[in-house]
Amino acid sequence: MRAHLIAITSILCALLIATPFAAQAQAAREEGFLVDVPASAAPVIAPPAPRAPAKPVPQVETVPAAAPGQSAKPWPSPEQAKAPDPRPEPEAGAKIVPLATDGRGPDESALRYYASLQQTRRVETEIKRLQRLYPDWKPPENIFNAPAAGAVDEQPFWDLFALDKMEELRAEIDKRMKKEPGWQPSPDLMDKMKRKESRLNITSLWKAGKWKDIIAFVRGNAEAVGEDTDVDILWTVAEAYAKTKQTTDALNTYKAILKNNREPSQRLATVQKAMAVLRMSDVEELLGMAKKDSRGYSEFDVISIDISRGRISAYLHDEREEPIPEAELRAFEHYAKEDKDPNQAGLVAWYYYKIRTFSQALEWFKHSVSRGGDAMIAHGLAHSLRELGLYRETEDVAYAWREPLVNNAILFIDILERDLTKQVPPYIEPERLLRYAQVTMDGASGEGAQALAWYAYNSCQFPTALEWFERAVAWLPKEATVYGYALTLQKLKKTKEFWDTINRYDGLFPKVIDIIYPDDYQHPPTPCELVEGRAQQRPAQPVPQYGYSVPSPYTAQPTAIAPYGAPRPAAMPGIVGYGGTPAPAAPPQQAQPAQAPVAQAPGAAMPAAQPQPFGQPPANPYATPQPFYAQTPQGMPGYYQNPNQVYRREPRIDRKLFPVSVDPQNPLRFYPTGRYMGPQASAASQGMAMQSPLVNEPPMAMLQLVARRVPDVTRMPYERWGYALLPGYNGINIPTGPHSSEKAPSGTLWTTIMARDAASTRGGAFDPIRNDVAALLQRMSSIPRVPPPAASITGPWTAPRPYKSREQLEAEGLLQPANASAGPADVPRASAPASVSMMPPGGATAPQAELPPGARELPPQATKPSVPAAPPQSNIVPPKARVESNARDTLGKQAAEFYNRKQFAEALEALDRRLKTAPESTDLRLIRAWSLLNLNRVEEAKQVFSTLSSPARPRASADSGNARTR
Amino acid sequence: MNILLRLRFHIVAILLALAPATCFAQSQPAQPPEIELALNARDIPLGGALKSPRFWYDYKARFVSAQGRVIDTANGLISHSEGQGYGMLFAVAANDREAFDRIWGWTRANLMVRDDQLIAWRWEPGQRPAVADMNNATDGDILVAWALTEAAELWAELSYRVAARRIATEVGRKTIVFKTKPGALLMPAVTGFSAQERPDGPVINLSYYVFPALPRLKIVAPEYDWSGLAQSGLDILKASNAGGAKLPSEWMSVREGQVKPADGFAPHFSYNAIRIPLYLAWAGIGDRDHYREFMNWAKRRSSILPIVDVKSGQEADAFREPGYAAVAHLLDCIVAGGTTSADVAVPREGQNYYPATLQLMSLLAIQMRYASCVRT
Structure with missing residues (x-):
């Protein structure tokens, strides 16, 4: 996330490129001792002409006035x-x-x-x-x-x-x-x-x-x-x-x-x-x-x-x-x-950027783009917008210029990642999600895949989340990403994959192990969990989705990816890992607490009743006691007291599930386009590969059930109960984290920029592990009241494939049919700077790009169908739902149309009339629910949500709808 | 636009040439024009450069798993970022995209576990967890970024370019320490080698300066001074000879600009450092001073190259497998005009991963830049 922030400083170097004077050396080399005049600089200097030395031969009355190397034309005056x-x-x-x-x-x-x-x-x-x-x-x-x-x-x-x-x-x-x-x-x-x-x-x-x-x-x-x-x-x-x-x-x-x-x-x-x-x-x-x-x-x-x-x-x-x-x-x-040269204006722009006068920088970048400035100038433009807090505009500019310059593609991925990974996902228009998914797939971007995965996850769209998490874990298996992947597997009850993941990353990612050894703090339920809780009371009902439906990587993609590699070996009998006899191989001193426990609440003490099988109780409940302090293999739990005086016990883990030996290799693999990469094709089908087989490794299994220390990894959650790890490959036996991704030797660009970064408008570190408790507590007021794009009445809505051609997207009205992605070579030069577009030609969202964020919020009745994109800032304004014509269901179509125009009362009316003759499909019930929500009839909306798939007549809303019509 | 682009590269080159003069360069006495080394430093793409596909097939069949793991056969069958990088480079050079995708796919799925764009350097099969260390090894990062750059150039694939840029810029901002006495320094890893972390720090490993990669990384990360980095590497190499040691040791302390073998490491010219002359020749850079001691080393014994204690000059051990000799052949050709038989392109039976890798790299250097080195 922070990458482009830092990159920008270094990018400043690249701008020299724009300074023509530096070109002189090269030109001079190619053309002789010419004094190169900077491109289009006002003064023109006549070059000396040393290549044609005048003859020093005396000739009557015409003695040469110029010696070799003299300028032929005196300058300047x-x-x-x-x-x-x-x-x-x-x-x-x-x-x-x-x-x-x-x-x-x-x-x-x-x-x-x-x-x-x-x-x-x-x-x-x-x-x-x-x-x-x-x-x-x-x-x-x-x-x-x-x-x-x-x-x-x-x-x-x-x-x-x-x-x-x-x-x-x-x-x-x-x-x-x-x-x-x-x-x-x-x-x-x-x-x-x-x-x-x-x-x-x-x-x-x-x-x-x-x-x-x-x-x-x-x-x-x-x-x-x-x-x-x-x-x-x-x-x-x-x-x-x-x-x-x-x-x-x-x-x-x-x-x-x-x-x-x-x-x-x-x-x-x-x-x-x-x-x-x-x-x-x-x-x-x-x-x-x-x-x-x-x-x-x-x-x-x-x-x-x-x-x-x-x-x-x-x-x-x-x-x-x-x-x-x-x-x-x-x-x-x-x-x-x-000057006609866009790089001259670009130089001024970068100068203002460097002195952090971003509004001026923005104007000059715009001017440069209007003069034909290249993708690097556009990159500067995008970063100026970002510094001014105009993230949406940044996104549009970066997207439009993503092809000529990979920096823009990267910025595009990173800038929206910020919003996508918020715990309470903000509304993001479907076409924005779609193009983000597209660029993610084109770029095989682990960053993009995890962002979409979290967005789907936080919108309770777990199957889609899984598809994106699989790609994210294949492309960039960071701790937070693997954590999200495991959570999703757990939600979807994919038990084998879940436990494989937990076992595979044991010893490496404490956050992942946290899932089975949770910490002692009470976490409020997430919005999805609340909904799930309700759904569990009525097991037959699907979970309503919050936020917009996230496009899946491929609708055709099978949800469950069969990993290749060895089948998971069964738990080895006789070997008891965590929770059993901990770390039998570890010498006693390894069990000493390596670092101060996180929560050392004063006064926290073991209750007298706590079972103390061996020796003295530890003074601190988190301190690692003795290496042999643990439950018996039968699972006798060791009690301890946490700072909040909450009695907890060590979670009981089925020893057939953890710790067990799994293939340590991450089996997920996707080609850059997002296609699943299966096992190597047979030699015969590969032609050339006939002569070039690969090594067939035997199935791999972990030799130990006890994890070893990895340098720069903090302690594992189960170490609280006294389990010790084996020494690391280099002999270390204490945790040495946190790991080094946030560190760099001093004197590197990283360390010099960190300070500036911290002070930037982007604020502090980005945490995809969603520890934003404050936001969570406000969940009910900030859940984006945006329905899934299922408001089509022709049948169940299917997520579009993210990898659509531009033509398809245009045909579907998701992109304006302009040559929005054409390269800058085709850029029609805007004549008047006042009308500068920040796009290459006809940028897809250029009109919006000029608006400040607040200006995008349309009044509720702004219902012209041609208004591009829905206002993202409002919580209660839904997106346009595309309605396909279905002559047989006029009322349903009308309802969707009303809904799309945000005429929610009218939508409800149409639905009510329709309900008299036909049962209401889930899609239409969603429209009903969201319409109610938008009319602030929250209780009724909740009822509809909670009975989404019920074919019964929804009494509450129908009644109220009738009341309105009469 | 094209002209601008073209100029851009020239200008960058000129600016880089203007990097601050190092103390080493300043102190050079004037020398008479040197006898030309047969060096070729032209900008040559790696994609498709391998003229001996058989070597690659043999390499794949012995060291690359079906999952895409490059296996260090002499070292407990472990894998490391460096080996993955070599595998990716060879796959690009052999125009073998299937293998490239496989090796790159394994690399990112198993080693990119840090929260940044760098690559965990060591992976041990059967261990729990298999990643042995969260630290990176900068040469591995550079090799992978280089291979991705070449792949993006050869196959015009956006995702390779995106990844190449992300890794290269991370190397640029997290492992290059600027404004030290010798100039810009490439740290061997993010953790463990800096002036703050070691009494004799900063400690560097010259064989992590992958010289042939540096000019190519300009393609994806032009804002970093890769040429300046190469120059500081050359200067340190020269300075390492000044203190009486004939050859550079694997790990060198460059504290206060004084170059000497680092504490706690054997002061040997060994398996790491043998890559220094290979990389120099592959990049086609350096002058006679840079090659002189390597040439003397290569000539010490005809068949088996020695591992040398750089303090005493004594032989500490030997590079026993035949593949290492390819480095000596390459040096002999560049410095002394020697030629080698075509058998440099033949994989050696039963050879381990590392000597086979060095042989294949030497072969690539010859095929890319010094075709006349091979007797026909």
Whole structure:
């Protein structure tokens, strides 16, 4: 039950998924060093184009202005491009790859080329041009004396260089050096070659994702990476550090770029790259390095939306503690509202969910769904509804989105489980029960099966309860579930299965053993027991059912499942278990009370008359006395006094029934669709299995009749009478419970969330063992006055199979014939957020989903047949009973129709008229009874209930009905 | 929508890669590029991956009861969650849905007796009650969740996916301790191993890190950092070598980030830990440092692999049955480029449950990722 509560926190992690900025890294990897603009973020940044390095080849008057890796399009604005240059000294301590003093230096190759040709005028022009571009740049000295030999005729080499044909270039140079001994390529060419080779190497490593190798290369070739390494290479190196978790180095690399690079677009890109690979807390340091203009605006404001997105994501991941500043959040909300991407609104929604502002979260989830948000967004929507207490709406949303995302199916099961397992079952519309049964079967959900089982059980529908309990015990045999299963078996007098179950879980589930060794407290009878008590006075009468008829797993399913496995061995003669000679094998100290008994009432003492066959009486009635303290095998009971001064005796158990040896294996087995899984088919019918038989285990029987200790299981109820258990598999001989399902090591998500969970709207622990005594005591006022759906007059009502096709359900009017279960791919996008449906397309119960719980309660006279579903909150408003046409029984049909329209007086009138000509069937008598109940004629209703199957004329109601008509 | 989904996985992968740097990773000196291991870590579905159905038929006929119970033949014919998980995995790999349903049906009907989604780990036939311990064993939970995930992928069955998610999320929230020095820690069970319960706690068992399962659990429980868990496992493995011990012991104390053999357990590299190199190879992860000592161990003796006291380095015992050798063959192939004969795919006569299981897992690893390891 608590599962989804906890799951939700972890789900928050999954939302990152929705944040497009994180996609940059991947995109960058696929497409080169592109600066990825967050999807649909307002600012569009032109990516640098490093894949097409400009030729550094000197060409007259067209010296390339951009070095490799330069952005082709300056961004964002001329003002920013002309930002002052507060160039600090490079950080001495930074242990990063040698950096250029600039992202790149001025390209002097053209200058040197002209100088080598002694073209003074062009040299001057070039110096001016470079000074214009780089105000701090000083022309090199002795430029006219410097040219390297041969530099003038290097053009063919530069051509190869420009084409990235490095191997060919090396070969050409070698050839020429051989041809012209003493010839050397120019230092400029050599330097540039080396750098280009480094660059190509790093790029190829980057393409292969070999981050460690990049770092190793950079460390081993500090000079080759060069002083004026292109910014895209630095980005790569920083990414490599980040990918290899050397966060500090990565951050320092980015910082160095920001320190030294003045190109606005590259500075922005640097921050964006960093956001893709670093935590936002690290990126904040880079943001702090922003240049600000005179009005205080940061140069990074153009990507403020991306920054906010990063901060929101960081908050959702617990990487940031401070909430997002109000103004910043508003700005992001404005953007998210307008943006087409549903995940932007989804991010806002999850943020509000995280800060537990669920009403805002709800609105934003709705908005996101209206923009096409996916099943995870719908999941958030459902959880917001749950947190707001709108359980019914939660259920509808989770149901509608159950197929695209299994989380929703699980939430759907869990959210209704809460209501279904209430001791006094609330009214739940038949179509809701049916779809719940369907999802339970589709998902082979033990949680769902036990919920339906309890619902049926608490509505006194024991055969149906049994069918569901069988599945629940097959799929998820928890203590409470096995307990319910055993109770149901007991009710239905399935003695063999009952005692098998008791014996099978002896030593494991104290609650189950409680059934035969009950505690000392008086429990008020359950509603079903009250009714049963009445029924026992008139043995021929069936038990009326309270609550709606629970659909059975399969109407065709045989009620009694024949378990496979060994027949139960008969009780072994000579071995006397509990109640006989207890624990003969146990050493005496095992019998010491392992823990303080639950009820140590002061003053409780053994009455003097109590038989004390051996030694001193124990001071405490619950304390385990001596291991041999017990009745004689003849069943001499040991008296003791309980805190309420109620004398009790140890229950006498037929030793042929308990303890006896049974097959320890749970024989219940159902395929996922709920089909019973019989013994393995014969080899011949299995084809392939001819060659693959399974091990045929001999029938298994318990070797001991005395249970052994199981670690983390509390003491067994019969230990109160002194019976000791055998040591556990690991030698323990004291109870060590309660068992660990409510525990987890500290530091796990479980322990961190438990506290929050306890404070949530869901409240404390869910207890399917129905210990809600208070509710029980109010039973008469809160029994749901809802009849079974038997108000059909064509014959006995049969429970629908839960596994009906949608078409069948629609045909039966149980589901609106919309494409309610279509996947989100078909979602028609709502145009106006005001009319947002929380369903995928045409959700079956969308109209209701918008209503607050109270608004669903229809006035008693709201009888339009088209009103969908009956009000669940009212105790006395019945569901619509489907009436099939039966021309021969007009009055009966009329009565059912009146009844369905909640015109109870009219229904009674019709029944009375009909009664004059024909005997009343049980179905019609139920309608009569419930109509009376709804008219607050309680005593008359009780009478009808108590004579349901009696063909006699029901005097009381008939009289009163006649009185009304006259 | 598809693009979003696709991105989602990439992004998750990237985010996971950004998990906080561990102390181990930080302290690594720069190393020259390593010689490539023949590792394959691609995301490969397990469903239908077994190319030797005969092995599975033989396995079923000897270890799987008609009820769906996987029987540990060398251990009093008991069953445990781990064995049930292996059986389910093999059934998926062999595309044998009938057997899968049977084993899964027995598992949930007999072992899911806790009030949560975890699985009681030990079941003894003939005992009263047969469940011996309410505690779970996290590797069993992971194996079952993994098998259910693969089954849901292979057979598109909602109920498997529901159960896989329920178990995987329970493992994620109840057995992973976050923010310890080595990173996220996988506790061997809910009860008994934490820092609060043992003076040398937390105590872990590295062979419970089912490395090939972790990336697959992302399918059903993407919100948990399974990659981070794998990384912390690798880091602990490396750290376990640092203290002089060449091989990891079965049970290790990682208190305050110091890795050493846990108190009260024999400091052995034994039946548990032999699965560590197998799982690493099956997942296709790790680097040369992670494999070096395993390789040395595998080469110690040609036929029978030793059980090693990791403190003294002495041989304490031996893995006597032939199936264990398949692990050595797998290692030899990945680390040294060796090949093994096709007879790795032949079940050994009269072999017990556990060595047969390890052999079948090694075979699966080879067939899924290292087909060239087998001489043709």
